[in-house]
Amino acid sequence: MIKKELVAASAEALVLSLLAKGESYGYAIIQEVRARSGDELQWSDGMLYPVLHRMERKGLIKSRWGESETGRKRKYYSVKKEGQRMLAQHRAQWAVVHAVLAGLCEQSPA
Amino acid sequence: MPSSPGCASNHRPDTDEPWNRQDHNMNPLDQKVTDWRSQLAKTLPLPDETVRELEDHLREQIAELMREGLPLDAAFDVGLLRLGEAKELAGEFYRAQPGWFGIGWIKDRASLLLFGVVVAGCAWTFWHYAGILLGRDAWSLLLLFYIFMLWSDNRQLRRRIEILTRETIQKSTARQEKRSRLGFLRLLNERAEHGAKLVK
Structure with missing residues (x-):
């Protein structure tokens, strides 16, 4: 299981990456993160919404109220231009972290 | 729509x-x-x-x-x-919240600073004028006031400790009851997750 701190640090980048593929909503975002990480990356469900709201306030994403397939009201999120710019930054930063770690892992015997 | x-x-x-x-x-x-x-x-x-x-x-x-x-x-x-x-x-x-370390944080600090300035002003006024008006008695009055404040503060503190102790005992009993219920729910949760994996 991945540590809580790492989960929190990667939340914004993950949400932006998912929303860059298309509009989505809270529950679906959580399910997709779980599925893609093979249940290794588990967000507490309540954690996501404050993150989404903060990102909306920062102007990275926008939301609209729509309807679910059962007719229930549902809030959908999509990424804004500022969010796309931020996503590019996140990707570059995570790529650096990944490259450094991968390089170090190759050098170390374990 | x-x-x-x-x-x-x-x-x-x-x-x-x-x-x-x-x-x-x-x-x-x-x-x-x-x-x-x-x-x-x-x-x-x-x-x-x-x-x-x-x-x-x-x-x-x-x-x-x-x-x-x-x-x-x-x-x-x-x-x-x-x-x-x-x-x-x-x-x-x-x-x-935007207020966290934002507007709320600044408001708290500003009101604290204002309170400090008012207290300092009062102390300065007392120092300058009370001595002239009341002479030696001013310091005795100040001492009595200080002793009264200490006593009142001590009384409030004792009451708060009593309330807190009572609340802690109540909470720990409630927590014990809840823990046994949560244990059962976690088991259900694990089973549900395990079931979902099997379905996939």
Whole structure:
């Protein structure tokens, strides 16, 4: 299981990456993160919404109220231009972290 | 039809929503969700829009757990466990507030600074004028006032300790009861997750 701190640090980048593929909503975002990480990356469900709201306030994403397939009201999120710019930054930063770690892992015997 | 997100305070309540219905023939799930909403409103006053979003999440989760075979009561409890209790949610939402380390933080500091300036002004005034008007008695009065303040503060502190002790005992009893219930729910949660994996 991945540590809580790492989960929190990667939340914004993950949400932006998912929303860059298309509009989505809270529950679906959580399910997709779980599925893609093979249940290794588990967000507490309540954690996501404050993150989404903060990102909306920062102007990275926008939301609209729509309807679910059962007719229930549902809030959908999509990424804004500022969010796309931020996503590019996140990707570059995570790529650096990944490259450094991968390089170090190759050098170390374990 | 999609509607604009809008501000929570401007949001017109929908009369067709279960919690706005006046009849008492709600289905068990609606009843449970309504109870949860009123419980949440007591512990964590969130904008209506946010509560509605959390409710959609909870209902979706419950529906999926019921599709996996859990009965309504268990599905609701597990859904709630996954969503997080009001206290946990409060922590997450509090940190995400713009006022956190923002306007609220500045207000607190500004009022503290203002209070400090007023106290310093009072002390300076007393030092300059009370000595002239009351002579030696001014210092005796100040000492008496100081002793009274200490006594009153000590009394308040004792009372607060008594209340806190009583509350702690009550809480620990409640926690023990809750822990046994949570253990059962976690087991259900694990089983539901295990079941979902098998289905996939």
